[in-house]
Amino acid sequence: MDRSPATDVVVETAAKYFYFSSLSEQSSFAASLKALSDLKHNGWLGPEHKARWIQTLSKWKPRLRNLRSKAWVASSKEAGFLLPPDLDINVWMTFLANGEPSEVEAVLLSKILGFSDDDIAEGLGVTAGTVRYRIGRGLRHLGGYLES
Amino acid sequence: MNPEAEIRRKKLTRFLCQELLYEFANGGLTSAREKEMREYIEGCRDSQREFEKLKRGHDYSMRASGARMSPALGEALLNFEPQWQKQLRIWTLWSSQRGWKMLPYLVLALTMVAGLVVFKPWQKVEQTDVILAEQMRVEPDMFAPAPAASSDLAVDAPPQPAKEGPDTSALVAGLPKGNAPPAPAPLPAAARAAPTTAAAKTAEISEDAKAAAPGTSRGFIMRGELEVSDFANTWPMVRDKIIALGGKVAGNVELGWLRRPGQSYFHFAVPEANYPELELFLRTFGPVRFGKEKHPRVMPAGQIRIILLVKDSVTDESPPDTP
Secondary structure: OOOOHHHHHHHHHHHHHHHHHHOOHHHHHHHHHHHHHHHHHHOOOOHHHHHHHHHHHHHHHHHHHHOOOOHHHHHOOOOOEEOOOOOOHHHHHHHHHHOOHHHHHHHHHHHHOOOOHHHHHHHHOOOHHHHHHHHHHHHHHHHHHHHO | OOHHHHHHHOOOOHHHHHHOHHHHHHOOOOHHHHHHHHHHHHHOHHHHHHHHHHHHHHHHHHHHOOOEEOHHHHHHHHOOOOHHHHHHHHHHHHHHHOOOOOHHHHHHHHHHHHHHHHHOHHHOOOOOOOOOOOOOOOOHHHOEOOOOOOOOOOOOOOOEOOOOOOOOHHHHOOOOOOOOOOOOOOOOHHHHHOOOHHHHHHHHHHHHHHHHOOOOOOEEEEEEEEEEOOHHHHHHHHHHHHHHOOOEEOOOOOOOEEEEOOEEEEEEEEEHHHHHHHHHHHHOOOOEEEEEEEEOOOOOOOEEEEEEEEEEOOOOOOOOOOO
16 A cells, blocks of 8 residues: 555554454454455545545444454564553443444544544434434443443 | 424423533534523533533543554554465565566466366256246146156146046045055156256155156146035135145135135145145035046145135036136
């Protein structure tokens, strides 16, 4: 893949999306490869195709658990995610396990990956109002897990 | 009417307040609604708690957005090359360094030749499927079958006038003995060559037929008549019983078709195992006569095809009509 700032953004977005969807670095690596391959094949790597990014990422998400990459073994020692020190990842794990999937998805896309409500709405095929509703409820639930 | 405008006009309740919290936190409400929300939240502890949760969730997700992919992972994703591609590249490089530039093409050509030799695509034979039974649009059961001597698979034999055979004893006994139901004809050589499941089944049936009734071929149909005194009440009961026994309509008309006053016509297929029970049931209304006739239609194993005419013993005079 040709390296450019736009490519770096899409690579990081895909990797973070799958990592926060599974919390498994190996699965997220394999799924990112598949999604990036799809995006490249369709010519959707540019930032003007953000709704397509969301579509493609959502398409690969259900298959996350079954994906393993042999290439991961070689690079697993140094490759991974650098999490902020004050981030308790267990809270996200609880949210992922117990939260409503559509709300988790909305919070992840909007707040963690920084997609606009309109891009998310187009990518997921719902209205912007529905996206905001899901984000609001998702954040309240996430806050509830932090409280407990 | 814009739903948001409608919501704005609605009186603020706890539920509505909590649903609007995200918009409130993002500044997505009108100033009047925002003021109303602020006042409401000050007086409602539940809403205050929900608002706190939302703020905590928002802060947490902002912290999570600071997660960064390590440069090594980025490199691995950007420069990923499938294993087979890597091996091919290494091998091509290795062969070209030795001046064997034609080697990959040679290997490719050899692989193709080996594939052709192993699979021999020119020897593929067209496979034919044999259909054991099918529903025809024209009702063939109203005609007697073609002479049994022919051994081809043509199912639409030339029609002949209907005949009624008095062979009831073997039917009641469950069909064995010398007059056992004729099995499908043996397959022609071309069809036997195709190793399909259907062909295998047909071959199996024809072997059984040879053992049970050497001179017979093709299928058969049961044709029967029942004369009843209370026609109006009897024919619906017969219809219900047939359905209860797993009978399915086989002709073009519904079960119990009243083809003329005092005559009800049933053409159906029923599991062979339920035939004795059906006959027993029919006998409760009066004498029933069943005959077995040869027929080009070969039913699937375990199914028999029956045409039953229920007649009013008082009004029945005229010769039968066919649908």
